[in-house]
Amino acid sequence: MNMWIALVLATLAVGASAQSCSCDTMKWATCEGTAPQCTCHILVGSNEKQTLKCSDLIPKCFLMKAEMYRAKKGLDTRTIGGKPTEDAFVNNDGIYDPDCETNGKFRAKQCNNTEECWCVNSAGVRRTDKGDKTLVCDKLVETYWVRLQLKHKEMTGAMDASKLKLAITDAINKRYKNFKKDMVDNVEYDKDSRTIVVDVKKPKGDTESNLANMAYYMEKDVKVLPLFKDQGKFEPMVDNKKLEMEDILVYYVDAEPPTFTMKNLSGGIIAVIVVVVLAVLAGLAVLFFARRRQNQRYNKAQQREMEAM
Numbered sequence: 001m002n003m004w005i006a007l008v009l010a011t012l013a014v015g016a017s018a019q020s021c022s023c024d025t026m027k028w029a030t031c032e033g034t035a036p037q038c039t040c041h042i043l044v045g046s047n048e049k050q051t052l053k054c055s056d057l058i059p060k061c062f063l064m065k066a067e068m069y070r071a072k073k074g075l076d077t078r079t080i081g082g083k084p085t086e087d088a089f090v091n092n093d094g095i096y097d098p099d100c101e102t103n104g105k106f107r108a109k110q111c112n113n114t115e116e117c118w119c120v121n122s123a124g125v126r127r128t129d130k131g132d133k134t135l136v137c138d139k140l141v142e143t144y145w146v147r148l149q150l151k152h153k154e155m156t157g158a159m160d161a162s163k164l165k166l167a168i169t170d171a172i173n174k175r176y177k178n179f180k181k182d183m184v185d186n187v188e189y190d191k192d193s194r195t196i197v198v199d200v201k202k203p204k205g206d207t208e209s210n211l212a213n214m215a216y217y218m219e220k221d222v223k224v225l226p227l228f229k230d231q232g233k234f235e236p237m238v239d240n241k242k243l244e245m246e247d248i249l250v251y252y253v254d255a256e257p258p259t260f261t262m263k264n265l266s267g268g269i270i271a272v273i274v275v276v277v278l279a280v281l282a283g284l285a286v287l288f289f290a291r292r293r294q295n296q297r298y299n300k301a302q303q304r305e306m307e308a309m
């Protein structure tokens with residue numbers, strides 16, 4: 001009798017798992033079929049479906065495409081908008097509609113459906129000045145190092161910072177689909193500013209692991225809402241205490257330094273320089289005229305003295 005009950009329960013369990021056809025790593029995915037033949041996709045354009053491999057993080061290029069499409073359609077997509085080396089840079093451009101390879105990698109040259117083009121790194125972040133359609137990007141330069149600069153929320157009681165690296169490494173590994181632990185290179189902590197700096201590096205030449213996908217999922221986890229189906233938070237456990245994050249800044253370091261020039265540096269800086277130069281010129285002019293008037297007065301006084309004599 002017990003055997004029969006066990007058998008019925010087992011059958012039910014198999015049936016239930018066969019029916020659950022969903023995408024762990026993408027909350028906007030649509031899935032069809034049952035377990036072994038379950039296929040999932042997201043819309044990245046009108047009638048343009050991108051098939052997804054939901055056992056891995058979804059490539060950032062596909063995610064950005066889907067986000068641009070959703071933003072255009074007015075669907076829910078809440079998007080938001082020191083350096084590890086001299087050559088590190090942040091993403092100042094925000095999101096665009098990227099061109100992806102079929103495997104989800106970014107094409108080296110991106111134009112955002114406009115006449116203006118630029119070259120990106122493997123994280124899809126612009127690393128050159130913008131140019132016109134004739135711009136040449138001869139290869140996709142690999143981002144081999146990302147610095148995740150996290151700020152955690154206020155905690156009650158002290159935290160044992162010596163356990164931080166292990167906690168962060170474990171949390172990243174578990175949450176981001178078995179992300180390789182040995183790539184979490186260095187973790188630093190500043191208690192006063194509640195800043196945690198996590199350096200994630202991969203061996204040069206490793207084109208398989210993708211730092212950008214992990215960093216993008218984490219950015220969404222901290223700044224907006226998780227991209228995962230399960231909306232649980234990114235919360236490393238330090239000494240059985242949850243460490244909640246409130247902000248993140250990502251720096252990218254590429255295998256080759258970026259080639260931005262002064263031209264695009266910043267209109268703001270140029271404006272400041274112009275204002276300073278004008279102020280100095282005005283100051284000099286005031287000095288000059290004040291001197292001249294003084295000299296004139298002196299001369300007149302001298303003249304009067306002479307006349308008196």
Ligand SMILES: *[C@@H]1O[C@H](CO)[C@@H](O)[C@H](O)[C@H]1NC(C)=O
Pocket residue numbers: 093094095096097112
């Ligand atoms: C890409 O184009 C969209 C509109 O088509 C615009 O809102 C966005 O700022 C552009 N992004 C970049 C990085 O140029």
